[in-house]
Amino acid sequence: xxxxxxxxxxxxxxxxxxxxxxxxxxxxxxxxxxxxxxxxxxxxxxxxxxxxxxxxxxxxxxxxxxxxxxxxxxxxxxxxxxxxxxxxxxxxxxxxxxxxxxxxxxxxxxxxxxxxxxxxxxxxxxxxxxxxxxxxxxxxxxxxxxxxxxxxxxxxx
Amino acid sequence: xxxxxxxxxxxxxxxxxxxxxxxxxxxxxxxxxxxxxxxxxxxxxxxxxxxxxxxxxxxxxxxxxxxxxxxxxxxxxxxxxxxxxxxxxxxxxxxxxxxxxxxxxxxxxxxxxxxxxxxxxxxxxxxxxxxxxxxxxxxxxxxxxxxxxxxxxxxxxxxxxxxxxxxxxxxxxxxxxxxxxxxxxxxxxxxxxxxxxxxxxxxxxxxxxxxxxxxxxxxxxxxxxxxxxxxxxxxxxxxxxxxxxxxxxxxxxxxxxxxxxxxxxxxxxxxxxxxxxxxxxxxxxxxxxxxxxxxxxxxxxxxxxxxxxxxxxxxxxxxxxxxxxxxxxxxxxxxxxxxxxxxxxxxxxxxxxxxxxxxxxxxxxxxxxxxxxxxxxxxxxxxxxxxxxxxxxxxxxxxxxxxxxxxxxxxxxxxxxxxxxxxxxxxxxxxxxxxxxxxxxxxxxxxxxxxxxxxxxxxxxxxxxxxxxxxxxxxxxxxxxxxxxxxxxxxxxxxxxxxxxxxxxxxxxxxxxxxxxxxxxxxxxxxxxxxxxxxxxxxxxxxxxxxxxxxxxxxxxxxxxxxxxxxxxxxxxxxxxxxxxxxxxxxxxxxxxxxxxxxxxxxxxxxxxxxxxxxxxxxxxxxxxxxxxxxxxxxxxxxxxxxxxxxxxxxxxxxxxxxxxxxxxxxxxxxxxxxxxxxxxxxxxxxxxxxxxxxxxxxxxxxxxxxxxxxxxxxxxxxxxxxxxxxx
Numbered sequence: 076x077x078x079x080x081x082x083x084x085x086x087x088x089x090x091x092x093x094x095x096x097x098x099x100x101x102x103x104x105x106x107x108x109x110x111x112x113x114x115x116x117x118x119x120x121x122x123x124x125x126x127x128x129x130x131x132x133x134x135x136x137x138x139x140x141x142x143x144x145x146x147x148x149x150x151x152x153x154x155x156x157x158x159x160x161x162x163x164x165x166x167x168x169x170x171x172x173x174x175x176x177x178x179x180x181x182x183x184x185x186x187x188x189x190x191x192x193x194x195x196x197x198x199x200x201x202x203x204x205x206x207x208x209x210x211x212x213x214x215x216x217x218x219x220x221x222x223x224x225x226x227x228x229x230x231x232x
Numbered sequence: 233x234x235x236x237x238x239x240x241x242x243x244x245x246x247x248x249x250x251x252x253x254x255x256x257x258x259x260x261x262x263x264x265x266x267x268x269x270x271x272x273x274x275x276x277x278x279x280x281x282x283x284x285x286x287x288x289x290x291x292x293x294x295x296x297x298x299x300x301x302x303x304x305x306x307x308x309x310x311x312x313x314x315x316x317x318x319x320x321x322x323x324x325x326x327x328x329x330x331x332x333x334x335x336x337x338x339x340x341x342x343x344x345x346x347x348x349x350x351x352x353x354x355x356x357x358x359x360x361x362x363x364x365x366x367x368x369x370x371x372x373x374x375x376x377x378x379x380x381x382x383x384x385x386x387x388x389x390x391x392x393x394x395x396x397x398x399x400x401x402x403x404x405x406x407x408x409x410x411x412x413x414x415x416x417x418x419x420x421x422x423x424x425x426x427x428x429x430x431x432x433x434x435x436x437x438x439x440x441x442x443x444x445x446x447x448x449x450x451x452x453x454x455x456x457x458x459x460x461x462x463x464x465x466x467x468x469x470x471x472x473x474x475x476x477x478x479x480x481x482x483x484x485x486x487x488x489x490x491x492x493x494x495x496x497x498x499x500x501x502x503x504x505x506x507x508x509x510x511x512x513x514x515x516x517x518x519x520x521x522x523x524x525x526x527x528x529x530x531x532x533x534x535x536x537x538x539x540x541x542x543x544x545x546x547x548x549x550x551x552x553x554x555x556x557x558x559x560x561x562x563x564x565x566x567x568x569x570x571x572x573x574x575x576x577x578x579x580x581x582x583x584x585x586x587x588x589x590x591x592x593x594x595x596x597x598x599x600x601x602x603x604x605x606x607x608x609x610x611x612x613x614x615x616x617x618x619x620x621x622x623x624x625x626x627x628x629x630x631x632x633x634x635x636x637x638x639x640x641x642x643x644x645x646x647x648x649x650x651x652x653x654x655x656x657x658x659x660x661x662x663x664x665x666x667x668x669x670x671x672x673x674x675x676x677x678x679x680x681x682x683x684x685x686x687x688x689x690x691x692x693x694x695x696x697x698x699x700x701x702x703x704x705x706x707x708x709x710x711x712x713x714x715x716x717x718x719x720x721x722x723x724x725x726x727x728x729x730x731x732x733x734x735x736x737x738x739x740x741x742x743x744x745x746x747x748x749x750x751x752x753x754x755x756x757x758x759x760x761x762x763x764x765x766x767x768x769x770x771x772x773x774x775x776x777x778x779x780x781x782x783x784x785x786x787x788x789x790x791x792x793x794x795x796x797x798x799x800x801x802x803x804x805x806x807x808x809x810x811x812x813x814x815x816x817x818x819x820x821x822x823x824x825x826x827x828x829x830x831x832x833x834x835x836x837x838x839x840x841x842x843x844x845x846x847x848x849x850x851x852x853x854x855x856x857x858x859x860x861x862x863x864x865x866x867x868x869x870x871x872x873x874x875x876x877x878x879x880x881x882x883x884x885x886x887x888x889x890x891x892x893x894x895x896x897x898x899x900x901x902x903x904x905x906x907x908x909x910x911x912x913x914x915x916x917x918x919x920x921x922x923x924x925x926x927x928x929x930x931x932x933x934x935x936x937x938x939x940x941x942x943x944x945x946x947x948x949x950x951x952x953x954x955x956x957x958x959x960x
Contacts, residue, residue: 115419115420130405131403131406133408133419134406134407134408137409138408138409138410195411
């Protein structure tokens with residue numbers, strides 16, 4: 076699933092860090108860029124390329140909500156539910172999204188367009204509440220803004 | 233040295249000691265969860281927080297190293313409060329399902345909350361759950377053949393994962409996600425699969441990892457723990473049998489740092505089914521009209537002894553033969569040979585039924601190089617280079633295997649040479665595969681490379697130049713050069729192998745069953761001794777050649793004189809030696825041996841040529857088999873006597889390094905079965921001999937008087953304390 080160029084780049088990472096495990100994150104960023112998600116086979120491949128065990132790679136990747144697993148929707152909505160966002164109503168926004176998309180947190184819509192996640196701090200407390208859809212931040216959210224964002228995304232499909 | 237004060241008591245400890253260790257020396261308890269002295273310290277659980285004067289915040293005792301003049305308090309209000317706080321946090325998500333938890337009664341969380349926790353909870357929210365199956369409310373998950381995980385109870389100390397990584401050298405258990413969602417798990421559909429998995433159930437401080445075979449069977453406080461020794465292999469791990477009435481519920485480790493360092497293999501931990509097996513022999517059986525039928529003891533003893541006496545009277549003592557076993561105790565084996573030597577009057581005694589190639593008996597009354605280990609188990613981890621030859625170490629000696637992995641972790645080189653690849657090869661710097669039965673050619677190649685490249689240690693080897701020349705001629709002959717081609721190992725591989733050997737500061741060589749039963753076993757062992765000498769290691773502590781026996785008491789069986797040519801303690805027989813097992817079979821075929829008494833061995837399953845043994849033993853007038861189950865050999869016997877299992881008798885095992893350790897009786901022998909020694913006494917008494925021993929202790933005492941290598945050992949101090957018998 077990984078292109079030959081990506082494979083080459085990942086194996087080059089092996090020598091760039093004193094601790095080989097450090098190469099897992101940059102390697103996974105490459106995976107994200109190229110494939111958009113990970114699965115068992117990709118983790119195995121990355122482990123092989125870096126000379127690490129599959130377990131080491133799987134453990135590290137699971138630590139971050141940032142890396143989506145295979146089966147994730149076209150748009151991965153990650154709503155921050157950490158302190159600042161929570162104080163400014165993130166909880167209500169999550170349940171509003173659940174209602175609107177007719178899915179629960181952690182689920183994907185049947186058409187495979189949206190996946191909803193509640194995540195920890197995304198470092199944008201000044202513009203709370205906020206969420207991230209794929210690589211883009213949407214800030215200072217309210218219900219109306221969410222309606223607009225979802226509608227736009229649906230139009231784009 | 234550093235002087236410090238803990239709770240007002242002064243102590244002087246070595247530099248680099250942690251507060252936890254220093255407190256331990258003073259007998260001051262500091263509670264911990266994530267700390268384990270065999271694992272790297274992580275300081276993650278915060279349970280061991282203590283107050284250190286002049287440091288504003290509490291410090292973790294497990295990772296804080298002492299310094300001169302340090303004043304530590306483990307009992308200040310701040311520490312008491314911190315412990316309460318840590319425990320309150322741990323209980324936030326802990327399900328407190330103690331009534332149905334297998335760990336209840338021996339749970340570290342339970343015990344520490346009891347001792348240091350608060351009696352109130354301020355937490356009113358719902359508890360976190362790791363839902364495994366939405367339809368089930370138990371959240372139990374089998375993560376391996378022996379292990380059940382319940383993540384709800386986990387306190388994230390990660391001792392299980394660290395054990396699997398650091399001690400077992402595996403990576404089939406991991407920590408996933410983070411924070412309060414942290415999860416101990418396997419990779420999807422890859423169950424934990426290593427022979428040490430059971431240890432995680434013992435290391436787990438709570439009921440998150442429990443043993444499949446023990447769970448929901450009984451509460452731990454209803455069982456009784458009996459200290460004894462594992463019967464599965466020659467390593468001799470110290471164990472506890474947890475029993476109620478006449479049943480074993482589980483086996484756990486009884487840590488002995490000289491032997492097992494507190495770990496067991498899964499075979500030792502879970503492989504006790506045979507003791508309570510429904511197929512256990514319960515009564516003596518005599519074959520009548522081709523069918524085995526139950527008979528009372530007195531009738532059976534009478535039948536056996538009259539048959540033995542009839543044969544002895546008609547064709548002499550040497551028409552009888554005895555086969556002992558490395559699986560029964562020293563006391564049983566000692567009595568067995570005594571029965572044959574003094575009651576029957578023959579030296580036809582052996583126990584080596586698994587090989588046609590027997591090693592020569594010692595000439596002096598100590599174990600020679602063919603009869604044991606030169607090093608101790610503990611020395612293995614200290615050697616700079618370990619060569620494992622002809623041995624699937626993980627299978628044959630799982631606990632010694634852990635020492636090799638430990639040495640690897642400490643930076644030692646591991647060389648493995650085997651006919652087939654073993655799991656230890658993953659850790660090997662050099663893993664060579666030679667073609668079966670080419671060991672000597674391979675070793676000659678190694679010796680040749682050392683000699684020809686002049687890489688030997690001339691001064692330390694003690695070889696004279698003519699000896700070196702002889703050796704050189706032997707290993708450099710055109711024949712041996714040609715032979716090297718047949719090993720399948722290239723010259724380059726030999727070179728790098730030798731390179732590692734000559735550089736090493738110490739070398740321990742471990743030989744397994746493949747070498748012991750090898751047709752060229754003597755030659756191989758001698759070559760290995762040459763190798764140790766050439767590299768200048770023959771007099772060093774952490775160097776030497778070691779033969780690893782197969783059975784729990786193989787060493788003791790040799791020591792106790794279950795040999796045709798040596799009495800207990802390798803005392804040479806004055807007259808003509810008896811027959812070894814191979815010769816016994818020949819003699820049976822020639823009609824010279826008419827009766828055989830086999831105790832604890834199963835030649836039909838163990839001897840290299842099964843059909844030959846089967847047809848040969850079938851020719852005997854009397855084949856008496858004494859065992860705990862109907863073995864293949866027992867199936868063709870005329871008489872079967874039911875013996876007792878290791879859990880049902882007292883006695884001693886001598887492990888692979890020569891350590892004499894005591895077995896304790898957990899419960900009485902099953903039904904009408906009897907301890908092997910007791911059966912031998914009954915037979916001897918029926919034949920008019922005294923054989924009056926009240927307990928195995930009496931037999932051991934006699935053994936220490938008769939056998940020079942066991943002399944001076946005291947039954948009372950064997951096994952139970954740290955001080956254990958060890959013969960050199």
